[in-house]
Amino acid sequence: MRVRRSLPPALLAALLVALPAVAGCTGEDPAPPASNTTSPTSPPAPAEPAPRPRAGTCHAMSRAQALSPVAGGRQVPCARRHTAQTFRVGTLDLVDDGDPLAVDSPAAQRQPRRACTAALPAYVGASARELRLSMVRTIWFTPTVEEAAAGADWYRCDVVALGVGERLAPLPRSARGMLSRSPRPYAVCGTAEPGTDRFARVPCSARHSWVAVSTVDLRGAGYPTGAAVSEQMSEACRGAARDRADDPLDFSWAEERPTRQQWESGQRWGTCWAPAG
Template sequence: MRTLVALAALVLALSGCTSSPTKPVSDTPSPSASTTPTETTPPPDPGPTPKVGECHLLSFGQAVNVVGRTEPVKCKRKHTAETYFVGRLKLATKAGHVRRVDSQAAQKQARTTCAARLPKHLGRTPRELRLTLARSVYFTPPPQRAEAGADWFRCDVVVVAGPRRLLTLPRATKGFGAAPAVAMCATAAPGTTAFKRVGCAAKHAWRAVSTVDLPGKRLPSKGAVADLMDGPCGDAARESAADPLDFTWSQESPTQEQWDAGQRYGICWVPA
């Protein structure tokens, strides 16, 4: 979490008068006292607000480590992210306090709003989006901009093209969710050392065909997950096979890290 420093108080330069020794009275008028004009400090600059439709050339690291506002690039040039929603953070509390932009409540608002709006932007249902490599990432103002009054959050869509690599996106991503480059495939069967997720437009050996919801607040044991997924994955594999009597499949359970991040489902895979 980023730590925001409190807004420093503005200091005004004040001028004072000094007394001078008594002088004999003369006919020459004495100069009148003058004061130095007060110096004012310009208000802090909150910076520009992001706009829907802006494109960005993000690295994988920038996408997963959300830090401030990145500069947009022209969408006709190479880019890896597009802004599909811009909102305002609810920083005022019912008790009359003001939240920091890096507070848990503010970050949760940005994260959940961006995730909820991504399926409609890409033209897929939330369940269909599970079988893609498209992800929503969000950005909030950097500390110095937040101190100046910036309260926006920005939702970007990115597509993971491979290990620590983002896909170069088309000029516009609205309705892009059904493209082969977005669909989730793999270089080998899940659980093997050669397993790597790639877009289905790249060379691949397996593809994701279905997901199975997993109940409970804690990640079930591997055996329990296998039992829950066996039937649904078998059915999905049968429907995808050219011969309903000759088919195979593999199933992938979420890791503890994925479970903690909100992935409460397993993925069914079939040979491509």
Template sequence: MLAALAVLAGCSASGEPEAAPTTSATPTETATPTPPPTAEPVPRPEADACYDLTYDEVVAPVADDQETVRCNRAHTSQTFRVGRIDNLVEGHLLAVDSDRVQDAVAETCTDRLRDAVGATTEQLRLSVLRAVWFTPTLEESDAGADWYRCDVVATEGADGLASVKGSLRDVLADQAGRDRLGMCGTAAPDADGFSRVPCRDDHSWRAVSVVELEPGDYPGQGAVADAAEEPCRSLAESRADDPLDYEWGFEGPDKQQWRAGQTFVRCWLPD
């Protein structure tokens, strides 16, 4: 989900009642019943495997028939962690699609992304890289699959993925990677034509700094704007060739984004 692999397996049985046996004076041979098919667990995903997935595939919690591609070819997703689901809570086995299991996987994948791409928290927030996660389907879980998979993707626009070549491991550890996969915009963040793109693509603005907001309840749009104004304006002034002629912008969370965990503002400058 913003991400389970392979063939579905399961057991099947007829819902019709068996016919009553008939008697005969002549001895007959009794056919040996065929045992029902046995479900087999889906193989665990491979760490560092790459996939060429669509946006719809990565925002789904499970995805069938995902085929790996070579990481030196164009791809949109790379696995950075494969772990085991812990769905035993106080002696009760939770379903793999329960909110508690899915939330735990989401938290783990999100928390581990920073180290996987070699970034600080701010560097990650100023990039287009995001974590997605996958778990087995209910049928696969019933067959014994107990894994979860964390992937990293590069987002593009509101609902797109950018193709990349090569491994994304530690890609933000150097300036070249941050310049390539930093978060840039096609216009100012408050413009109608604004769209987030990787900085390797054509752009006119760039996210350059992060302002942390006080934790707690959502403070409202006015308070978010007030918190952003001084630090973003000061940063723009310090980088301007003419301290009397400069532009700056900011991008802050709305109430829904706040609930999703974005409790910070991005400062933007022309680039």
């Protein structure tokens, strides 16, 4: 039996998490020119709240825009090429024990993170475990501080898919159920054996030589050593690779543990890989 394992942490594609849309600019208007006459000035009109997003809309968005603190890109018809689709719009609870809650506060921002993350698997047609083996992610946006002050209280959940390099992959006309369809272009594949210099995570629609076949939940409160990961993952990864192999006595697999940063952010599982066949 030929066995290959990659125990050192490989660089995983970063989870796309949109920062709260709270950025804004302030400035001072130049002083008006001196005048010997005065005229009454009207008080400034109150700001209008930003339009509430609508579920089902599609957006042409770059990866940089997806990571921007303010929702970027442009809305396009879903029949045209797009890289994000809004799948849920909800209402923020901006009151805490009777006191106003700032839209950029941790308590306010936890609301869309939890809601969008929980709603994504059912929308794309996958279990939470199956979602791990895909390039599909959710991002979310909230109003700016100024928009929230004017009455905006929405949050917006978008679905995106990581592509090759720094690009987002184009989405189907409707992202609903996209992971339940065949073939599986948004599955996770690799350009080389995980842990090697030429390895990069890519969607399986791109050229690849390895495929992610399973994930294994990791035990322990602290970041596990390579030996501890191998002890927990080897049997499961070996079995997953053997099930795919033409020869059950001659096959390869690789084990990939999360990076320390991913572990600390909540990713408590490793990924099993096998050569694409």
